[in-house]
Amino acid sequence: MLEVGSKAELDQQICQYGRVLALFAASQCPFCQRFAKIFDIHVANCRVDLVVRVIMDDFNGPLWDEYSVNAVPTLIFFENSTIKSRLNAISHVGITENQFTKWIKTL
Numbered sequence: 001m002l003e004v005g006s007k008a009e010l011d012q013q014i015c016q017y018g019r020v021l022a023l024f025a026a027s028q029c030p031f032c033q034r035f036a037k038i039f040d041i042h043v044a045n046c047r048v049d050l051v052v053r054v055i056m057d058d059f060n061g062p063l064w065d066e067y068s069v070n071a072v073p074t075l076i077f078f079e080n081s082t083i084k085s086r087l088n089a090i091s092h093v094g095i096t097e098n099q100f101t102k103w104i105k106t107l
Contacts (some may be wrong), residue, residue: 001043005055007066017049020078024054024069031094033075038097046104048077052086075100077107 001023004010016022023039025032043096056063056072063069067076071089078084089095089104 001051001053003053004056005057010052010054010063013052014051014081015077018049018080019107020050020052021046021048022052022054022076022078023073024056024063024067024074024076026056027058027070028057028070031071031089031092032073035094035100038095038100039073040083042097042101042104046107050106075103 002013003007004013010022021043025036054063056069067074067083069088071076071091071094075087075095075097076083077086085103085107087095087099
C-alpha cells in the first residue's frame with residue numbers, strides 16, 4: 001500500500017489512477033491501529049486500481065479540512081478524481097469490520 005502525507009501527493013495518485021481507495025489514518029490512533037488489521041484482510045476483495053494510506057499525524061494539517069475528515073480512520077473512494085463514496089469513523093469508536101465489509105461491496 002502506498003503512503004502519502006500531503007494533498008499534493010494524494011492528488012497526484014488520484015489523478016493517475018481511475019479508482020482509488022484512500023485510508024485516512026493517524027499512526028498513534030488506537031482505532032486506526034485496530035482497523036488496519038481489518039483493512040488489510042478485506043481490502044484485497046476491493047475492486048480498485050490503487051489503495052493509498054493518507055498519513056494524518058499532523059492534527060493541524062490541511063488534509064483534515066480539505067477532505068472533511070472529523071475522525072480517523074476514514075475511508076474515501078475516488079473514481080476519476082471525484083469522491084464517489086466515503087465511510088466516516090465514529091468518534092471514539094472508529095470503523096467496525098461489519099461496516100467496512102458492507103461498504104466495500106458497494107464500490
